[in-house]
Amino acid sequence: MSSPIKDFSDLKSLHKTLKKKKEAEKREEEARRRKEREVEREASLFRDSIGDVVPLDASDRVVPQSPKPAPIPNQRIADNKAALHESIFDEFNVDTLLETDADLSYRKNGIAQEVVRRLRRGHWIIQDELDLHGQRRDEARERLVEFLRRCTLKGFRCVRVIHGKGLGSVNQEPVLKKLVHGWLVQREEVIAFVQAKGVDGGSGALLVLLKGK
Incomplete structure (x- = not known):
């Protein structure tokens, strides 16, 4: 104031x-x-x-819209992973299902021996491969299941799975090699596999034949 x-x-x-x-x-x-x-x-x-100009009619203007990213189905992914994880077991005796020929091989019931011979001769081109060498058991199993699922969706017929020769394992036993054999014979999409040739990995890898679409 x-x-x-x-x-x-x-x-x-x-x-x-x-x-x-x-x-x-x-x-x-x-x-x-x-x-x-x-x-x-x-x-x-x-x-x-600028001289005489006529404003553009804004009634026909199209506002570009960026496509929204697809939602991630987290629950479905988790359910699928759980189902895939439970679809193969570690403690599976695969010895009786393997052919005890010069080079290890497997063929599902109903698959002719000629299919195995053609697979071994390289009739199908290797379209993808998975290297599990040095992986832990659980990680290797999940990666193998996911790899087979992805290859099946892409329509691949022949793939290579590298499991290693077990030279770095305890007592140099090929633990992962035997597990991979057991996992593969439990998969519906696997119809045959053979030990790879020396140039493709020899006893440390498998050539796997998948069902066609």
Whole structure:
């Protein structure tokens, strides 16, 4: 709250203050008008430079829309992984299902021996491969199941699975090699497999024949 005016000197001081305030407001108003005139002048120059133009009709304008990413079916992925994990077992005696010829081989019931011979001769081109060498048991099993599923969806017929020779295992026993044999014979999409040739991995790998579409 302003202090009360006591004498003429106070009144004179108030008058000066009000005058200064009014002058300041006048300068601000002049500056604002100059700014408006400058903007209008620039707009006029722009209109003169482009000539007569007709605005485009905005009624037919199409606003591009970026495709939304597909939702990730986390629950279905988890369920599929659980089902795939349970579809093969470690403790599976595969010895009676393997052919004890010069080179280890397997063929599902109903598959002719000629199919195994053609697989061994390289009749089918190797379309993909999975290297499980050095993997832990659970990780190797999951990767193998997922690999077979993916190859089946792509329509691949012949793939290579590298399990290693077990030289780095305890007592240099090929533990993973035997597990892979057991896992493969339990898979519905696997109809045959043979030990790879030396150039393809020899006793450390298998050529696997899958069902066709």
